[in-house]
Amino acid sequence: MFKRLAGFMVLFHALTAWAGEPDVTEIIEKANRAAYYAGKDGRADVAMKIDDGKGNIRERAFTILRLNTGEVDQRFYVYFKAPADVRKMAYLVWKNPGREDDRWLWLPALNLVKRIAPGDKRTSFVGSDFVYEDVSGRDLAADHHELVETTDTQYVVENTPKKPDEVEFSSYKVWIDKDTFLPRKAEYRDKSGKLYRRVEALAVTDVDGYPTVTESRVQDLVTGGSTLNAFSNISYDLGLVDKIFTERFLRRPPREIR
């Protein structure tokens, strides 16, 4: 049975290849779905290691819950477990493509739900080399996309921002796996055209039928700093409900974060 299915898959791939390569819009849309929208919902524990390039290491541990609430709308719940001074803080994002995201922070010592002003999405996420956009995805409409190369296994897409003043890069190139559509590498060039930043998916495994990045790294090629993310306890389609992504569960973490 499995053999026949595999045979069918090969045939199917051959047919699609014969039918021609997908165009760049289809590629980046599929890549966006594969990277940020797998399943109806998902959870993962993240161990983050930040190296400033001068030998100082800082560590973060948190759990992310994600729910797709619409075609593009999503909600994220991030619960911090380490270091001790941010332990039990929770961060809630309602991602609203096309307009500013709504963001809240739970400060347990004050028992306070703080609303956070919309921020520059190129700002560092919790002091790491990842920026907010790396975590929740960059708006596809913010860039022009061009398929610059197709190898046996990957598509290479060059992206240039429509509003260059709003970002620190002049362009970035993304390598996307043909079979899974997962972006495997992105390289950013600064305003002078020099390569300065690299984001990589170092390890990919299949979880509940979804190809999933289990280790990723950002390198700051200027400072020599880097941040390594290791994902564990990953699961999809847990049946998360949208009420988890509200003030009630900021005050009282849901059991799914454990």
Next chain:
Amino acid sequence: MRMKFLVLLVWTCALMGGEAPFGFEAHGFFDVRAGFRLQNDATQRDTSLAESRLQLDLNRMGEWTTLQIRGDAVYDDVIDDRDIDLETGRGWFDLREANLLFSPNRSMDVKVGRQILTWGTGDLLFVNDLFPKDWQSFFSGRQTEYLKAPSDALMMSFFPSFANIDLVYTPRFDADRFIRGERFSYWNGNLGRRAGRDAVVAVDRPDRWVDDGEWALRISRTIKGYELAFYGYDGFWKSPAGQDPVRGLATFPELRVWGASLRGGFGKGLIHAEFGWYDSRRDRDGEDPTVGNGEIRVLLGYERELAREFTLGVQYYLERMLDYENYRASLPAGLVGRDRNRHVTTVRLTRTAMNQNLTLSLFGYASPSDNDFYLRPSVSWKVTDAWQVFAGGNLFGGSRDHTFFGQFEKNSNAYGGFRYSF
């Protein structure tokens, strides 16, 4: 003594890896800080802060309940009194939290016990948040979280589909830890001058169980990212707002507050607006000079990111006395009166740098009507994930001695310290 032993035991467990007995997770910090007055105050010591604090946080998340205990063992050199008073936070132990959280059904949460309570939209300004504040901590350079004093209360939250309803019952009134002269000098209207340790405020605090309880209610709903809330409070003025002239005691007259707030995105920033009607029930006409008048309080704020890792927040706040003519008419001769309106503006500037390990912050209050100000500059540096060093100031000034911030002029101080979190 047994208590000290228990604290030490739990701390040892905590240091051994975050797992304490009986399924508790144990964390906390050790915090040392010191501060001094920037000018001479004849009624106070030059040292404004000198303390070591060991906080232990024990948390047990069960299947149905969460138990939370958090307390500070404190060595405070400014106040010599070591006897514990959990109500006022005096003595060598300050219990911050000891509560049990559970859900009797799917759309209800209950938290009972000692807890920190906060709501409302203001940034270091409060309209409908009538939970106890600790102004002594706030002015002396403790971490901002110590502005919130604990309540011994029952909080019930209901989550029907149309709104969130929070109801807080405090069976015995929890007053602010207000400025009373021990640590900070203040304007004493009866003496007609600033006073400190020479005239510590004596109070008649409502302290009967049930009879002197407090109720606080919030009904809130988020509509398209905008948070709308209505509030009600029934209790007492949280800091003394009246006096008993016969016994020479400051009092906490009955107070009822009704209010509303709105918070949400506005362009590239965030706005908040809040309103409260303070109904001073003992003196609705404002004719009794020994009871504070009713007020209307209004707050408007805007916050936005000016540049990456640089945020600006501004607020405007108004306290408007009701029945001002009656207040003026009944004011005893010789006492300095308040203005009808007290306008306050605030600015907050926050800059983070060096991978967000360095935070520079300035919060400033300025009142154009009182002609006074209060500035809170601070800097903190996370040396490692565990170690943090910090320094800051509390700077008061004003052209008159009796205004809200002006009265604290002699308390301006600078502080510094470090914290180890585990």
